[in-house]
Amino acid sequence: MAGHPVYVGVLLVTLEMPGVRSLKQKRSLILPVTERLKARFPVSVARLEGLDAHAWERIGVSAISADAAWLERILGAALAFIEGRGLGVRASSIEVEIWDDG
Numbered sequence: 379m380a381g382h383p384v385y386v387g388v389l390l391v392t393l394e395m396p397g398v399r400s401l402k403q404k405r406s407l408i409l410p411v412t413e414r415l416k417a418r419f420p421v422s423v424a425r426l427e428g429l430d431a432h433a434w435e436r437i438g439v440s441a442i443s444a445d446a447a448w449l450e451r452i453l454g455a456a457l458a459f460i461e462g463r464g465l466g467v468r469a470s471s472i473e474v475e476i477w478d479d480g
Contacts, residue, residue: 382444383444383476383477384442384443384444384476384477385442385443385444385445385446385449385474385475385476385477386440386441386442386449386474386475386476386477387440387441387442387443387446387449387450387452387453387472387473387474387475388438388439388440388453388472388473388474389438389439389440389453389456389457389470389471389472390426390436390437390438390439390469390470390471391436391437391438391439391457391460391467391469391470392428392434392435392436392467392468392469392470393408393434393435393436393437393460393465393466393467393468394433394434394465394466394467394468395407395432395433395434395435395465395466396433396466398432398433399432400432401429401430401432403432404432404435407465408425408435408437408465411460411463411465412425412437414459415439415456415459415460418459419439419441419452419455419456419459420441420452421439421440421441421452421453421456422439422440422441423437423438423439424437424438424440425437426438434468437460439453439456441453442477446474446476449474450472450474453472453474454472457470457472
């Protein structure tokens with residue numbers, strides 16, 4: 379059964395925290411950001427890489443929608459939110475692709 383297209387959007391962000399001296403300190407910076415992202419935007423958030431590193435971490439933010447432009451706006455707003463938290467964004471990318479179910 380063919381329906382409307384479904385789009386998947388992914389935001390990948392690498393954060394730098396050079397002044398962090400412990401994993402506990404880093405967690406205290408990262409977790410409020412990831413929890414606020416989930417509360418403020420209709421997205422899923424995952425901590426992907428750098429979990430055992432003090433000075434950096436990579437997080438992923440994702441969402442699905444029937445509207446690709448809406449996904450671009452939501453993920454762009456999520457990136458702006460992350461950038462506004464005072465963590466150093468070293469790299470970021472947003473990709474929106476159509477999901478083909480078959």
